[in-house]
Amino acid sequence: MLDLRQIREKTDEVRDGFARLGVAVDLDAVLALDERVRRLKNESQTIAAEQNKLSKDIARAPSPEAREAAKAVGAALRQKIEGLVAALGVAEGELETKLLELPNLPHPSVPVGKDDGDNKIVREEGVKRSFSFAPVPHWDFGAQAGIIDFDRGVKVSGSRFYLLKGWGARLQRALISLMLDLHTQKHGYTEILPPFMVRRESLVGTGNLPKFGDNLYRDAEEDFWFIPTAEVPVTNMYRDEILDGADLPIKHVAYSACFRREQMAAGRDTRGIKRGHQFDKVELVKFVRPETSLDELTGLLADAEDVLKVLELPYRVVQMCTGDLSFSAMVKFDLELWAPGCNEWLEVSSCSNFGEFQARRAKIRFKDGKGSGKDGGKDKTRFVHTLNGSGLALPRTLIGVLETYQRADGKLDLPVALRPYFGGDEVVG
RNA sequence: GGAGAGAUGGCCGAGUGGUCGAAGGCGCAUGAUUGGAAAUCAUGUGUACCGAAAGGUACCGAGGGUUCGAAUCCCUCUCUCUCCUCCA
Numbered sequence: 195m196l197d198l199r200q201i202r203e204k205t206d207e208v209r210d211g212f213a214r215l216g217v218a219v220d221l222d223a224v225l226a227l228d229e230r231v232r233r234l235k236n237e238s239q240t241i242a243a244e245q246n247k248l249s250k251d252i253a254r255a256p257s258p259e260a261r262e263a264a265k266a267v268g269a270a271l272r273q274k275i276e277g278l279v280a281a282l283g284v285a286e287g288e289l290e291t292k293l294l295e296l297p298n299l300p301h302p303s304v305p306v307g308k309d310d311g312d313n314k315i316v317r318e319e320g321v322k323r324s325f326s327f328a329p330v331p332h333w334d335f336g337a338q339a340g341i342i343d344f345d346r347g348v349k350v351s352g353s354r355f356y357l358l359k360g361w362g363a364r365l366q367r368a369l370i371s372l373m374l375d376l377h378t379q380k381h382g383y384t385e386i387l388p389p390f391m392v393r394r395e396s397l398v399g400t401g402n403l404p405k406f407g408d409n410l411y412r413d414a415e416e417d418f419w420f421i422p423t424a425e426v427p428v429t430n431m432y433r434d435e436i437l438d439g440a441d442l443p444i445k446h447v448a449y450s451a452c453f454r455r456e457q458m459a460a461g462r463d464t465r466g467i468k469r470g471h472q473f474d475k476v477e478l479v480k481f482v483r484p485e486t487s488l489d490e491l492t493g494l495l496a497d498a499e500d501v502l503k504v505l506e507l508p509y510r511v512v513q514m515c516t517g518d519l520s521f522s523a524m525v526k527f528d529l530e531l532w533a534p535g536c537n538e539w540l541e542v543s544s545c546s547n548f549g550e551f552q553a554r555r556a557k558i559r560f561k562d563g564k565g566s567g568k569d570g571g572k573d574k575t576r577f578v579h580t581l582n583g584s585g586l587a588l589p590r591t592l593i594g595v596l597e598t599y600q601r602a603d604g605k606l607d608l609p610v611a612l613r614p615y616f617g618g619d620e621v622v623g
Numbered sequence: 624g625g626a627g628a629g630a631u632g633g634c635c636g637a638g639u640g641g642u643c644g645a646a647g648g649c650g651c652a653u654g655a656u657u658g659g660a661a662a663u664c665a666u667g668u669g670u671a672c673c674g675a676a677a678g679g680u681a682c683c684g685a686g687g688g689u690u691c692g693a694a695u696c697c698c699u700c701u702c703u704c705u706c707c708u709c710c711a
Contacts, residue, residue, distance in 0.1 A: 232672095235672075235673060235680080236673060236679095239673065239679065239681085240679080240680090242680060243679055245691080245692085246679095249641070249691055251691095252691055252692070254641090261691085262691095264691065268690095271691085436670090575670080
């Protein structure tokens, strides 16, 4: 959510931001509503002050007659206030709805562009493996090795479901462990195992609702929502809290299953395990001081990249242009690994700096000062900046490993980093 | 799922219709005291919004109601705890 004050006082900057995003936003409607809200608030509060004063006078009981007369005046005032407050409520609701649907503004450093064709490839890391045979895509390799069962996945759950079997399942579990171990032991993140179902408010906090509800699964009876990413429960851990500035940055890493409808993408990426309704992911989430957030994003990206480095998988870093930024992001970088079997770059991580956009929605703030943070109110309470990134998404990382380390005989050479999770074995299959 | 109890400021905890934004304690901040610290004493200590300011408004889990006036009375909901039931 954007700062209403910013919209009011720096309207041109905001307008310019939306122009760079390439989205049409009726800012004048927002400003008019804001005007109306403040006017109604002032009017009702003025009368409320009058009313409060009157009530106190009644308590001091001048005479029974005077009291009755004052009561009548009070009743009239109440009527007036009720009318104004009702109008205020409506106006505030409209304003809130509009604000919740405004996307975040891009950081000035983000390259302007129309769509993903204008994204900027920042750099390429690692060396693509050269094969002495023609590498096969993971769907063939996995089926032949008996570790990915597409047919039974569809039988059990429907299209876009599969199941992993034998050493394939173990490989995925090993990858999850490797990522969690790396981020907790080497990069200093605290591990969280979050709920995979959340309540509605949590999704509003991260920006998934109200706008993107049709990509989510939910249990209508209980109004429980299945998380599309661990970002949702982990970011909302600190919803409505005022954190101690001394505790920042807070760094969390969380494994979770993720659930997405992918309605829009029907027919795309249908082969293999690239895109499903359910997938595993290890997610990195940071809560930081505003002035450090750009540097923290660089660090987060490096932490995610480290997984690919440790697995010795070639990848590239892509910066999203303004036209391809997600709703909540201010800056965003993707990591794409090279899949030699499918012969394409696959997005395995998306690292974003949300600025205070999510923090404002979820009311995640911090304050400097020792102990309880109540130090005489000298330090201002401010919104934190939130960041997150995959570290990494499992199915596509699995694709990278399977396609890069495949052998002509249908077995798999294990990357050195994974061997401890297989009792030291160098080959599986 | 059934029965009961509860939800007050950073924490503990008082408060059953007006002088309560809320006693008291803890914690914290500042000052005094000290060679330094502890202890002690004094003062101060919520959030948000409106306003240039003075000041005002709202908030005692959430939402509604009664009343001139609600932390206090009524209704609905949410959450927590205890017991039973069920269950990985």
